[in-house]
Amino acid sequence: MNRPQALCYKIKWGPDTGPPRYDHNNMTFEQQILQYLITGVTVGSIYALIGMGFNIIYNSTEIINFAQGEFVMLGGLLTVSGMQLLHLPVPFAAILAIVGVSLIGITLDRAAIRPPKDPSPITLIIITIGASIFIRGMSSLIWGKEPYPIPAFSGEEPIPFFGAVIQPQSVWVMGVALIVVLSLRQFFGRTLTGKAMMASAVQPRAAKLVGIEASYMVLLSFALSGAVGAAAGIVIAPMSMVQYDMGVMMGLKGFCAAIIGGIGHPLGVVFGGVILGIVESLGAGLISSGYKDAIAFVILLLMLFFRPQGILGKTKGERV
Amino acid sequence: MMTLSLMKKPLAGFVLFSILLLLLPFTVTNDYYINVLIIIGINSIIVIGLDLLVGYTGQISLGHAAFYGLGAYITGILSARWAWPPIGGLLISLVMVGILAFLIGIPTLKLHGHYLAMATLGLGIIVFIFFQELDFLTGGPSGLVGIAPMSLFGIPFDSDLSYYYLVSAFLLATLLLSINVVRSRVGRALRAIHGSEVAASVLGVNISRFKVGIFVLSALYAVTAGWLYAHYITFISPSSFGFMFSIKLITMVVIGSLGSLWGAIFGAALLTSLPEFLVVFENYETSVFGLILILVMIFMPRGLMRGLEDLIKRMIDLGRQNLKERSPTS
Amino acid sequence: MNPVLKTEGLSKHFGGVKALDQLDLEISKGAIQSIIGPNGAGKTTLFNVISNVIPPTGGEVLFNGVKITRKQTHTIAAMGLTRTFQNLRLFSEMTVLENVMVGMHLRSKGGFFSSALKLPWVFREERRIREESREWLRFVGLHDHTDRIAGSLPFGNQRILELARALASKPQLLMLDEPAAGLNMRETQDMVQLISRIRDLDITVVLVEHDMDLVMEVSERVTVLDQGRKIAEGDPEAIRKDEAVLKAYLGEE
Structure with missing residues (x-):
């Protein structure tokens, strides 16, 4: 068998999740570990992308958007529709999906986040949860409950790598994640709009004084976060299939990545995503695949209990 | 207005509610609805507890289904694998889960807001x-068959009607305990924590103790609800x-009214029965739940x-004002 | 006289800012002592650190000779030290009476178990709490508003309610954080009266205040802070003439 079944590796959690099935017979233990690491970094890149989506909204609003995972799912499913209904090639379908999810992000902000006056955190939590299950429910009506495949962007011929293999799609995933991280850095650090977004988050009133409209910045953050989430959903689709309910786990893992790195910390999330991906992949491969998702949540809880500011985050100044 | 006066005098409300529960089965023509009533009762028990935590104390839990499940599984396993009597299952599961x-x-209730939400959600999933x-x-x-x-004590609860009364008895007991807790020093401490943790602590309220206490309760x-469920359905599966x-439970609390025990029962009754009565609703159930959550929170x-x-x-105020405005001219 | 409260080298740094800088302070029993100082002098931080709402960077706080520096806020309250807040922190969804009843938390015992079962002694205790809370409302003059929702009271009454709530815990030492902020002239006069009457209850009062007239009228001793340090201390008359104080205040203008 030439082609390892790494493609079958599903991120979706559920009774049917098997362990990553590599052709272990031909690999030494070290090569296996390497293979797990590669898978880990790939999946971790996705977590990092999703975590960045959380960060963008958190940085401008201090809201944790529980519907973040749905952006990922929508990115994948809209791409499927673009390809099947409009017969678009993948790149165009992807762009269309990214734009579409940005619009959905904007709608979410305008329709659900903005209307309540002076909302408490609990109110906002419940609203974003409501939005998330609303979107999921609608998606199951539109696309049904079956998983959709998206073909790999540049073939499925694995690239040998020190005795292990890298799927071309993995390269795509890591590449896209890298590009998104770098562009977001540029955007927030260099451009006027990006700086304005950060400013309106840190000092909303002061920002308003110099003419920055905070609500517009929030809107922008939802659009941007939608786009990043959609991108994650699109690049991972060829490896995991797309399904209406993939958002729950994706969102939670992304949040987990953000927490590990330190929520709101721009580079921490990349770090957190990769760590989470690797630990999961090693845990699934070496211990038990059934508990793979539990590993992520145990890490999440340990982080929340013992170091809620994340590994890279600084302690917040105490406020009263 | 009746609900208003009932909330002021919860004990009168409690007596009326007991009579209502007693008579309810006689108004129901179809046996199937007794089933629904039983499930409503079971859900109400969970939602009352969740409301004490979320509505009164202001601490969210997105993982409460886990405790429900643990109640069902512990008694279920003891019963199915080792033929324990239900009462043993109840005691063991109360102690273990407690x-x-x-x-x-x-550690969990030291967290606030979004962090608490995510942590409880994570616990639920773990x-x-x-399972x-x-x-x-x-x-x-x-699943577990x-x-x-x-x-209980040699008395079988094998008919739906007898089970209905068993669940009702537990519901009333839970409700009474909760009314007492809410209207006590403990209840005030919980609401104080909700209002301002700092203010509560400078008045000597041990925040952590009360939060953890209400979480355990x-x-x-x-x-208890899980136990009632497991021995009613006699088959349970993780789904x-x-x-x-967990989300449905939160929806019930939110719909009913955060911080009102009657509201909790109302929310449980409404959301449990809705899908039963509207079969067409089935495909839209999830979306409708989501929409309800958003709309209620906004409006x-x-x-x-x-x-x-x-x-x-x-x-009423508007009406009074209108009257006042008119009265000088009339 | 033995100091009821004492700080030794108390410091609190926020990043590079020293909100409290090696502060030594003594509050004698039974006094009304004011702490004044220009904005940012560290007055509110002092209260926050004493009640351990925020932990200090260094130094010790002693209450009746016992170290309370690392004790939890509610433990400190149980030892007899409570406070009010500059930005009101009422339980705004609860009634006026209920707010005061929470104030009696430390002086009652009902727990989860006994309350849920409504044991007879809990029933009696509950009645005692209710009656005494009404008395406190009478003491401060809010008895006509017993069943109103606290958040719906006018601002001045909310300040008084917060005071009543703190009094209900019968503290030995009561720290008032700007009790007159946001009050009009008449309300401020009422507050002055109230504070003097509190002292008659054998409660030591420490207050942070901007309103100089109130400070001069009510205090027996005044401590002046500037940039986290004590720059003067004495009776109101002496402080009025103190040059360092004038400089600190004028420097601020």
Whole structure:
């Protein structure tokens, strides 16, 4: 068998999740570990992308958007529709999906986040949860409950790598994640709009004084976060299939990545995503695949209990 | 207005509610609806506990289905695998989950807002994964069969009607305990924590103790509900205790009114019966839940029942004003 | 006289800012002592650190000679030290009476178990709490508003309610954080009266205040802070003439 079944590796959690099935017979233990690491970094890149989506909204609003995972799912499913209904090639379908999810992000902000006056955190939590299950429910009506495949962007011929293999799609995933991280850095650090977004988050009133409209910045953050989430959903689709309910786990893992790195910390999330991906992949491969998702949540809880500011985050100044 | 006066005198309300529960089965023509009433009762028990935590104390839990599931699984496993009597299952699960909730609650309830939400959600999912993976005990994803039907002290509760009264008795007991807690020093401390943790602590309220205490109490309610559920259905599978069910529970609390025990029962009754009565609703169920959550939070952040109450009050005030404005001219 | 409260080298740094810088302070029993100082002098931080709402960077706090520096806020309250807040922190969804009843938390015992079962002694205790809370409302003059929702009271009454709530815990030492902020002239006069009457209850009062007239009228001793340090201390008359104080205040203008 030439082609390892790494493609079958599903991120979706559920009774049917098997362990990553590599052709272990031909690999030494070290090569296996390497293979797990590669898978880990790939999946971790996705977590990092999703975590960045959380960060963008958190940085401008201090809201944790529980519907973040749905952006990922929508990115994948809209791409499927673009390809099947409009017969678009993948790149165009992807762009269309990214734009579409940005619009959905904007709608979410305008329709659900903005209307309540002076909302408490609990109110906002419940609203974003409501939005998330609303979107999921609608998606199951539109696309049904079956998983959709998206073909790999540049073939499925694995690239040998020190005795292990890298799927071309993995390269795509890591590449896209890298590009998104770098562009977001540029955007927030260099451009006027990006700086304005950060400013309106840190000092909303002061920002308003110099003419920055905070609500517009929030809107922008939802659009941007939608786009990043959609991108994650699109690049991972060829490896995991797309399904209406993939958002729950994706969102939670992304949040987990953000927490590990330190929520709101721009580079921490990349770090957190990769760590989470690797630990999961090693845990699934070496211990038990059934508990793979539990590993992520145990890490999440340990982080929340013992170091809620994340590994890279600084302690917040105490406020009263 | 009746609800208003009932809330002021909860004990009168409690007596009326007991009579209502007693008579309800006689108004129901179809046996199937007794089923629905039983499930409403079971859900109400969980939601009352969750409301004490979320509505009164202001601490969210997105993982309460886990405690419900633990209650069902512990008694279920003891019953199906080792033929324990239900009462033994109840005691063991109360003790085990009580200790578990206490140990988990200490670090968890130090967290606030979004962090608390995510942590409880994570806990719920971890427990769910255990239900699925410990298949030598739980039967795995396909479920646990062979749970004995309810029988207490030699009395079998094998008919739906008898089970209805059993659940009602537990519901009333939970409700009474909760009314007492709410209207006490403890209840005031909980609401004070909700209002301002700093202010409560400078008045000597041990924040952590009360938060963990109410967390454990609400977990024990959920365990009791799970126990009632397991011995009623006699078959359980992980899917009844997943993330979506936690969300449904929160929806019930929110719809009913955060911080009103009657509202909690109302919310449980409404959301449990809705899908039953509207079969067409089935495919839309999830979306409708989501939509309800958003709309209630935007327009009636104090819950449907209080929202309606506020609306009525406002209309009465408006009416009075109109009268006043007119009276000088008339 | 033995100091009821004492700080030794108390410091609190926020990043590079020293809100409290090696502060030594003594509050004698039974006094009304004011702490004044220009904005940012560290007055509110002092209260926050004493009640351990925020932990200090260094130094010790002693209450009746016992170290309370690392004790939890509610433990400190149980030892007899409570406070009010500059930005009101009422339980705004609860009634006026209920707010005061929470104030009696420390002086009652009902727990989860006994309350849920409504044991007879809990029933009696509850009645005692209710009656005494009404008395406190009478003491401060809010008895006509017993069943109103606290958040719906006028601002001045909310300040008084917060005071009543703190009094209900019968503290030995009561720290008032700007009790007159936001009050009009008449309300401020009422507050002055109230504070003097509190002293008659054998409660030591420490207050942070901007309103100089109130400070001069009510205090027996005044401590002046500037940039986290004590720059003067004495009776109101002496402080009025103190040059360092004038400089600190004028420097601020």
